[in-house]
Amino acid sequence: xxxxxxxxxxxxxxxxxxxxxxxxxxxxxxxxxxxxxxxxxxxxxxxxxxxxxxxxxxxxxxxxxxxxxxxxxxxxxxxxxxxxxxxxxxxxxxxxxxxxxxxxxxxxxxxxxxxxxxxxxxxxxxxxxxxxxxxxxxxxxxxxxxxxxxxxxxxxxxxxxx
Numbered sequence: 001x002x003x004x005x006x007x008x009x010x011x012x013x014x015x016x017x018x019x020x021x022x023x024x025x026x027x028x029x030x031x032x033x034x035x036x037x038x039x040x041x042x043x044x045x046x047x048x049x050x051x052x053x054x055x056x057x058x059x060x061x062x063x064x065x066x067x068x069x070x071x072x073x074x075x076x077x078x079x080x081x082x083x084x085x086x087x088x089x090x091x092x093x094x095x096x097x098x099x100x101x102x103x104x105x106x107x108x109x110x111x112x113x114x115x116x117x118x119x120x121x122x123x124x125x126x127x128x129x130x131x132x133x134x135x136x137x138x139x140x141x142x143x144x145x146x147x148x149x150x151x152x153x154x155x156x157x158x159x160x161x162x
Contacts, residue, residue: 006032009046010045011027030117037138044086070096077125
């Protein structure tokens with residue numbers, strides 16, 4: 001693994017009473033492995049961990065979808081006003097992550113890893129807006145998860161990531 005000094009990570013913790021909250025070193029590791037898989041380096045990212053009410057508000061305000069979701073990504077990678085290495089913000093709802101992990105019978109840490117990796121790939125321009133793009137993104141997610149010794153996140157879940 002490359003030196004983590006290529007990643008600047010800021011974490012804002014808004015949510016309370018979570019069963020499990022990844023440590024900063026875990027987020028850094030997941031991000032680092034995501035960057036290695038696509039040969040990207042020297043990035044800055046913000047992760048904000050929020051309550052259901054906030055993520056629902058943001059989902060409605062920015063996506064016009066009036067429901068909670070597990071993660072939202074706000075990419076600034078092509079924004080000429082923002083610093084060139086600032087790729088964006090991830091807003092994660094810890095309670096939704098816990099709920100999904102429980103419903104899908106997944107290990108909580110593994111689900112956090114997957115959702116973080118999924119969000120980082122969105123920040124870097126990946127999406128799942130059609131079957132070809134979805135297949136490409138999911139294949140990369142599976143590869144990254146396996147390189148971290150986690151299970152394939154798509155073998156036990158029928159829930160679509162948003």
